[in-house]
Structures are given as C-alpha cells and as structure tokens.
Amino acid sequence: MKLYDYPGAPNPRRVKIFIAEKALDIEIINCDMSKGEHKTPGFLEKNPSGKIPVLELDDGRCIPESFAICRYLEAICPEPNLFGRDPFEQAFIEARNRMIEFELWSQIGTSWVNGPIVARMGLFKQIPEAKAASDRHVERYYERLNREFADSKWVAGDRYTIADISLLTAIDFAAAMVSLKPDASLKHLWRWHEQVSSRPATQV
Ligand SMILES: N[C@@H](CCC(=O)N[C@@H](CS)C(=O)NCC(=O)O)C(=O)O
DSSP states (O other), rough: OOEEEEEEEHHHHHHHHHOOOOOOOOEEOOGGGTTTTGSHHHHHHHTOOOOOOOEETSSSSSEHHHHHHHHHHHHHSSSSSSSSSSHHHHHHHHHHHIIIIIIIIHHHHHHHHHHHHHHTTSSSSSHHHHHHHHHHHHHHHHHHHHHHHHOOSSSSSOOOOOOHHHHHHHHHHHHHSOOOOOOOHHHHHHHHHHHHSSSGGGOO
C-alpha cells in the first residue's frame, strides 16, 4: 500500500500517526503540493477532490479522506484498537472526532485560507473579517477543551483514540502555521497535549 503525503500537511499527518500506532509498513509517496501534483488528472483519478492523503491499495484502488483511511486500516489491523470496541464506544469516539473536525478543523481551515501564508501564494481573495471570526472560534474551542480536560484525560472516554490524533494534528498545525497556539493559561489542554505528544507514534 502507498500513502500520498506532503511534509507538514496536517491531514496526512493524522494518517501517518495512525500508521505508526499500528506499526504498519506503508510506503509514503511525496505528492508535491507546491507543484500542484494533487490537482493533476492522474491524481484526480485517485481523489476527485484533489486533496491528500490518499491511500492506494496494492490492486490500485484508492481511499481518500483521513478518517476513512484510518477506518480501513483499523479493519485490516484491529490492534491496537483506536476506533472503539463496543457500539457505544465506537459511536462516542466518532461523535467526538466529528466535533473536532466540524467545529475546530473547519475554523482553523478558515483562518488558514485567509491567513498570511496562503495570501502569499495568491490563490484566494483574502477576507480578513472571516479570519478574525474563525480565530475567535478557535480560541473559544480551546477554552472549551481546557474545561473538558479538567475532568477527562482523553478526548473520547478513558483512553487514547483516533479522536486524540485528530485533535493533536489540528492544534499542532494551528500553532505552527496559523499563529493559533493555545494560550499558556489553558493548563488542562496543555497537559493533554504533552501526554499525547510524548507518544513515539506522534513524532511524525
Ligand atoms: N477532509 C479531508 C481533508 C483533506 C485536506 O484538506 N488535505 C489538504 C492537505 S492537509 C489538501 O490536500 N489541501 C489541498 C487543497 O485543498 O487543494 C481529509 O480528512 O483527508
């Protein structure tokens, strides 16, 4: 199997952490986004959305979308379990993961496309008001997470799961590339971050 990746891109990082947790041997292919390789006709056949990551199976079939790729990998390599063991746990982990994707990742994305790095690429007309609003949403979401982590050690339930991987990659990208680092006063959030960042698999 091959994973289409680009160094520093946060969604492929989610999958790379997942692969490392499962100790899977998957070839990493550099899809050079700076050269537009993710928009070529050949790549659009792998993922019509023109985005990475994409997992290509040995028979050539392709799976786009980080969460779907991770779900596939969990199905073919069930241990360590990262998606939940019983129906409630599976649903709860997915719910928490969706909250992070829809309520945090989406806002970080808005701040990113309206931020200075994308401005320099000249790809989109910037909307400063949109960035100001999404920055505020992200900061509020960090505060909510801090409150939640006062009582819980992990994002979903009582153990490390795919939802922790989704949150870590979102925060690390926001801090490094969008100037949205959680405030130092958010001690519970930082305690969680340190705990997850100390896992060897997250060093990718
Ligand atoms: N929902 C997708 C998001 C994928 C995504 O946005 N990938 C970024 C890189 S982190 C990308 O390819 N951006 C290029 C573009 O949107 O044109 C997933 O979870 O995989």
